[in-house]
Amino acid sequence: MEQNNIFDVTIIGGGAAGLFAAFYSGLRDMKTKVIEYKSVLGGKMRVYPEKMVWDVGGIPPITGAQLIEQSIQQGLTFDPEVVLNERIDGLTKTDDGTFVLKAASGQKHYSKTVVIAVGSGILDPKKIQIQGKGDYEASNIHYAVETLKDFKDKTVIISGGGNTAIDWANELERICKKVYLIYRKEALDGHEAMIKHLLSSTVEFMPETIISNLKTNDGEQTIVEQVELTKQTTGEKTFLDVDEMIINHGYHRDTSLLKNSRPAINLLDDLYIKGNVNGETSVNGLYAAGDVLRFDGKLELIAGAYQDAANAVNKAKHDIKPDARTIAMVSTHNDKLKAWNRELMDEMLDDSNQSF
Ligand SMILES: Cc1cc2nc3c(=O)[nH]c(=O)nc-3n(C[C@H](O)[C@H](O)[C@H](O)COP(=O)(O)OP(=O)(O)OC[C@H]3O[C@@H](n4cnc5c(N)ncnc54)[C@H](O)[C@@H]3O)c2cc1C
Known part of the structure; x- marks a missing residue:
């Protein structure tokens, strides 16, 4: 070595x-x-x-x-x-x-x-599991939101009840046509203020509910068109047409x-x-x-x-x-930063002189 x-x-x-x-x-x-x-x-x-x-x-x-x-x-x-x-x-x-x-x-x-x-x-995000079909993949199933505008004016189902799902529901509500939040448990599991915001918004929260089946198109690219939801306590089924799905089931x-x-x-x-x-x-x-x-x-x-x-x-x-x-001195004591500080100060002085 x-x-x-x-x-x-x-x-x-x-x-x-x-x-x-x-x-x-x-x-x-x-x-x-x-x-x-x-x-x-x-x-x-x-x-x-x-x-x-x-x-x-x-x-x-x-x-x-x-x-x-x-x-x-x-x-x-x-x-x-x-x-x-x-x-x-x-x-x-x-x-x-x-x-x-x-x-x-x-x-x-x-x-x-x-x-x-x-x-x-x-x-590695946990994929959505549909009984008998294992991990399910489709082009409109997302595990993270990369670009908000891709969801604009769409109907979106979010599955999950932790901070990530709650945060996305709150963010997307502003730009989507409709946001549904589906959670298998009764109560959401996130920051109080964010839950309060969500529950007073237009997001439709469906507790004790799971995604039990997905209806996809017949095209080359698999796209989920309709979601079957099951209320766990009663077995009642609901069908929702969707544009996009976000799955936040952990990692x-x-x-x-x-x-x-x-x-x-x-x-x-x-x-x-x-x-x-x-x-x-x-x-x-x-x-x-x-x-x-x-x-x-x-x-x-x-x-x-x-x-x-x-x-x-x-x-x-x-x-x-x-x-x-045992602890660093304040950052301005570092020699390299000291030299940069001088340059930055000179630039700031130049800028303020120009504005007079
Ligand atoms: C959706 C979401 C929203 C959040 N919002 C906020 C917020 O608003 N405010 C806030 O303060 N915090 C927020 N957090 C928490 C915050 O993001 C984390 O606390 C912070 O990013 C943790 O940083 P870290 O460096 O410890 O870990 P990470 O950011 O997880 O970085 C760890 C890195 O190590 C790499 N790595 C792992 N194993 C290995 C290996 N064996 N070899 C080489 N590399 C490896 C990983 O690839 C990764 O890049 C949020 C978290 C999430 C998920």
């Missing part, structure tokens, strides 16, 4: 937590690598490019797509090495303390410290990386890392940030991911350089 192949910090996952960890690691002058399974950075935020995000401190309402763009820009500020299309399947810590990360491609990555920021792992999650790591990491339900507010795990030098990390008082939001990432990186810095400050 050549010394120059060993990174100070390797971040697994390029979502909100991974990108902020990359920024922060650069701020702390560490040689940084980000490894992402997908072909693009952004993580879960890519599920909701056109949803508004209201709860990131200091940022007015912003679409998921804008937040991805800004997060990537920030994450790449200090030019970390970025490896895309690379799935890490396991890692080991060698006797000299170096971590060896094993990728599905056969590639190995070496690092002095690691931040696991894999969110909910590798996600199959592959978190095998967490189980395939040696020494073993303390886990919760094999899906999350049991750690602490500093991003520390049960393995020295191995940190976690974002949705994958659990501790008392954890904020399971983007804002929480940022805090985890900064804390984890500060700890990693301390491992590598024990005399380094």
Whole structure:
């Protein structure tokens, strides 16, 4: 293993937590690598490019797509090495303390410290199941809303009762001809304010109801034209004509990386890392940030991911350089940012001079 192949910090996952960890690691002058399974950075935020995000401190309402763009820009500020299309399947810590990360491609990555920021792992949406037909595919069945305008003036059925289904019902109600929300349980399972908004809107909520059959066209491309719904408590059937269907039944999650790591990491339900507010795990030098990390008082939001990432990186810095400050100084103290600050200030002064 050549010394120059060993990174100070390797971040697994390029979502909100991974990108902020990359920024922060650069701020702390560490040689940084980000490894992402997908072909693009952004993580879960890519599920909701056109949803508004209201709860990131200091940022007015912003679409998921804008937040991805800004997060990537920030994450790449200090030019970390970025490896895309690379799935890490396991890692080991060698006797000299170096971590060896094993990728599905056969590639190995070496690092002095690691931040696991894999969110909910590798996600694959649960497909709609129709009895006797298994996973059902049709061109108007969607598992995420990529472009809102594709749904404009249409009749849309959303199946699901969690935050994602509720958020989409609220967003789409403004532009669709009609939105139905079908849920197998009696009560919705989301943020109170969003449920209240939904129940006072024109969205027709059908509780204790499942999609029991689909009628499709005879064309080359399968399109669902009518949906059969069954009320679970009475067996009563309803038939609705639809233009588009959105299925939010959750995800199959592959978190095998967490189980395939040696020494073993303390886990919760094999899906999350049991750690602490500093991003520390049960393995020295191995940190976690974002949705994958659990501790008392954890904020399971983007804002929480940022805090985890900064804390984890500060700890990693301390491992590598024990005399380094345990927390970063304010960002303007970084030499690279100091130089950019001067340029930005000059530009701002130029702009304000021109406006006089
Ligand atoms: C529909 C929806 C709406 C939301 N709305 C809001 C909101 O309004 N405000 C808010 O604060 N939060 C919101 N959230 C939650 C927020 O998106 C998450 O808390 C945040 O994105 C978590 O970031 P993360 O980096 O921890 O994980 P992720 O964004 O999930 O990123 C993890 C990354 O790791 C990669 N990865 C996984 N396993 C591997 C592996 N083995 N090897 C390599 N790469 C791997 C994944 O491909 C992924 O890119 C919402 C979530 C959803 C689903």
